[in-house]
Each structure stands twice: as structure tokens, then as C-alpha cells.
Amino acid sequence: MKIIKSTILLSTVILLASCALAPNPEAKAMAACNAAEASRKAAAQVKMEWTTTAKLIKKANSYLKAGDFEAAVKICNKAKFEGDASIMQASIESNLWQSRIPK
Amino acid sequence: MIRTIVLTVIASFGFSHSTLATPEDDRAAFTNFFTNRFSNIEPAEFIDGVYALDPASKEQWTEIEEFPPYEIDIDAGEELYQTPFANGKTYSSCFGSDLSSIRGKYPNWNTKKEMVVTLELDINNCRVTNGEKPLRYKKGKIAQLSAYIAMQGRGNLISVSIPSDSPKAMAAYENGKEFFYSKRGQLNFSCADCHMSNAGNKVRADKLSGALGHTSHFPVYRSKWGELGTLQRRFGGCNKNVRAKPFASQGEEYRNLEYFLAYMNNGLELNGPGARK
Numbered sequence: 156m157k158i159i160k161s162t163i164l165l166s167t168v169i170l171l172a173s174c175a176l177a178p179n180p181e182a183k184a185m186a187a188c189n190a191a192e193a194s195r196k197a198a199a200q201v202k203m204e205w206t207t208t209a210k211l212i213k214k215a216n217s218y219l220k221a222g223d224f225e226a227a228v229k230i231c232n233k234a235k236f237e238g239d240a241s242i243m244q245a246s247i248e249s250n251l252w253q254s255r256i257p258k
Numbered sequence: 259m260i261r262t263i264v265l266t267v268i269a270s271f272g273f274s275h276s277t278l279a280t281p282e283d284d285r286a287a288f289t290n291f292f293t294n295r296f297s298n299i300e301p302a303e304f305i306d307g308v309y310a311l312d313p314a315s316k317e318q319w320t321e322i323e324e325f326p327p328y329e330i331d332i333d334a335g336e337e338l339y340q341t342p343f344a345n346g347k348t349y350s351s352c353f354g355s356d357l358s359s360i361r362g363k364y365p366n367w368n369t370k371k372e373m374v375v376t377l378e379l380d381i382n383n384c385r386v387t388n389g390e391k392p393l394r395y396k397k398g399k400i401a402q403l404s405a406y407i408a409m410q411g412r413g414n415l416i417s418v419s420i421p422s423d424s425p426k427a428m429a430a431y432e433n434g435k436e437f438f439y440s441k442r443g444q445l446n447f448s449c450a451d452c453h454m455s456n457a458g459n460k461v462r463a464d465k466l467s468g469a470l471g472h473t474s475h476f477p478v479y480r481s482k483w484g485e486l487g488t489l490q491r492r493f494g495g496c497n498k499n500v501r502a503k504p505f506a507s508q509g510e511e512y513r514n515l516e517y518f519l520a521y522m523n524n525g526l527e528l529n530g531p532g533a534r535k
Contacts, residue, residue: 255439
């Protein structure tokens with residue numbers, strides 16, 4: 156009986172601890188969207204921002220306001236991918252553009 | 259690793275070309291690209307833009323040019339040009355009395371300001387100097403003034419110069435060149451991809467124009483816009499088409515691009531304003 160009680164107590168403690176450690180969905184979405192915005196700004200800094208990235212972040216913000224954090228994360232991750240791709244594009248082009256000049 | 263080596267080799271090759279090539283070398287190679295690719299078209303014909311590459315459309319366009327849609331704008335531009343500012347002066351106080359020579363002077367390198375100055379920018383500079391509010395770029399009154407000035411300069415030759423003693427002017431030219439040849443936007447297209455490599459090919463239902471002659475005929479009345487617009491308005495539209503965030507009209511990026519592109523068109527006849535689809 157004592158063993159059963161201890162097991163239940165231990166399980167409850169583990170469950171509560173895991174809940175406390177799991178990121179809050181809203182915080183997770185905010186972090187994803189902040190990362191996306193930082194990436195967009197970095198792309199703008201190197202003058203290679205895509206028109207689609209800010210639109211995605213705007214859309215994600217409307218999901219954030221509506222409390223649909225899962226959708227917001229999904230869209231912000233896509234926006235971050237775009238921002239990162241724009242920065243990579245800038246880096247590649249800084250090496251390649253001269254190869255396109257007619258000789 | 260192999261990719262890195264290939265990129266380095268390509269980049270160094272490109273760099274060596276760029277450091278050796280003068281603007282005049284660039285212009286000669288640029289012109290040759292088009293004359294080789296379109297050997298049946300005389301270089302002077304490229305000022306007709308896409309219509310030089312598309313005889314069927316050229317016929318329709320020639321008829322449109324008999325009663326051009328920008329005619330009203332030229333009249334409006336003339337009225338704006340001749341109407342005195344509040345201080346009694348007119349645009350002539352900035353541009354001089356020889357209207358026919360104005361268009362051909364732009365874009366140019368302003369040694370005092372150390373920047374590329376376009377016609378539209380100087381129209382606003384003139385207004386501000388005379389105590390007037392600047393006009394909004396891209397369309398409307400500034401495009402009408404530009405159209406009136408362009409009309410007076412028809413037949414003159416494009417003669418953009420880059421002062422050889424100014425490294426900053428050269429840097430602005432190189433900056434415009436880099437913009438022209440760099441892929442951008444989600445669709446990963448450079449100006450050159452559409453207007454050199456694919457000039458004469460179709461994008462959906464429309465043929466792409468060649469970059470040779472691009473700056474000769476602006477501002478243009480575009481049927482798509484239903485109004486007159488400046489060259490830099492068109493730059494912004496092109497960037498949007500490839501899903502790249504456009505830059506501000508008359509910002510450094512587009513002024514330098516205009517400088518490079520206009521230099522590539524040196525020697526061609528000015529025939530603006532124009533009408534386009």
C-alpha cells in the first residue's frame with residue numbers, strides 16, 4: 156500500500172514538473188514570431204527583403220491576437236525561413252553578380 | 259567544398275572582369291549582347307523598347323503614337339512648367355531657357371552633393387529652392403513635368419558621363435551595375451535575367467523588352483497604370499513582380515540603377531515620353 160501511495164505521489168510530482176517546464180504556447184509563438192521579424196529586418200538591412208515575408212508576419216500576428224498560437228508558429232517559422240533565405244541570397248549574389256556581365 | 263571552390267572561381271573571374279572593365283567597356287559589351295542576339299535589329303531601333311522586338315505589336319503601337327495617350331499630360335506639364343512659383347520665378351530659373359537640352363543632362367553626377375541626380379529629383383530641388391513643396395515621385399504632376407521636358411528633348415542623344423576623377427561617381431555606377439545583375443526577390447530574378455537573357459521571350463502573354471533603350475522613352479503612359487509614370491516607378495513594379503521589396507523612388511538604389519542603365523544607353527536617341535501596354 157505504501158509503495159502504491161509513493162508511486163502515485165512521484166507520478167504527480169513528475170507530471171506537475173513537466174507541465175511547469177513545457178513552454179507556454181503563447182510564449183512559444185511569440186518567440187517564433189520575434190525570430191521571424193529579426194530575420195526579416197536582417198534581410199532588409201542587406202537590401203534583399205522579399206515582399207512576402209512581412210505579409211506572413213502580419214498574418215501570424217492576427218493569429219496571435221486570435222489566440223491560435225499553433226497557426227502563428229507555423230507561419231512565423233515560414234517567415235523566418237524566407238528571411239534567412241533572403242540573407243543567403245544576398246550573400247550568394249555578392250559573389251555571383253559579376254559573372255553575369257556580358258564580356 | 260566543391261561548391262565553395264566553384265563559387266570562388268566564378269566570383270574571382272567576375273571580379274577580375276569588373277576591376278578591368280571601364281564603363282565604356284561595359285557599354286560596348288552590353289550593346290554587343292543585344293546586337294548579336296537580335297542581329298536583324300539596328301541598335302538605334304532599341305529605343306522603341308519591346309516594340310523593336312515584336313513587329314506585330316509595333317504596328318499597333320505606331321498607330322497609338324499618332325494620337326498618344328500622354329498628350330494631355332504634356333499639355334499639363336507645360337502649364338505647370340510655365341506657371342510662376344509664389345516667388346514669381348519659374349522652372350526656367352533652375353533649368354535654363356533651352357528646354358531641349360534639359361532631358362539629355364540627366365541622370366548626372368552632382369559633384370557638390372556627391373550623388374546621382376535625376377531629372378525628377380532636380381524638379382523637386384527646384385521647387386524647394388523656390389519655396390514650394392516637393393511633388394510626390396512616381397506619377398502625377400512630376401511625371402507630367404518630366405513628360406513635357408522629355409518631349410522637348412526628343413531627338414537628342416543620351417550622353418551620360420561619369421567623371422573619371424571621382425571615385426564616388428564610379429562607385430555609384432558600380433552600385434547600379436551590381437543592382438542590375440543581382441538576383442533578388444522570392445522568384446530569384448535579376449533585371450538582366452528578364453531584360454537581357456530573356457528579352458524577346460514571353461512572360462505569360464507579354465514579351466519582355468530589352469534593357470538596351472530602356473531609359474530613352476520615360477516617363478511612359480502605361481495602359482496597365484491608365485496614367486503616366488516615371489522610370490523609377492517602373493523599377494519598383496519590376497521588383498514587385500519578382501517579389502522583392504521595392505526601394506523608395508529617388509532613393510540611392512534606384513538613382514544608381516538609373517545612372518548605370520542610362521550610361522548603357524549612351525548614344526541612343528531620346529524619344530520620350532512613350533506609350534506602353
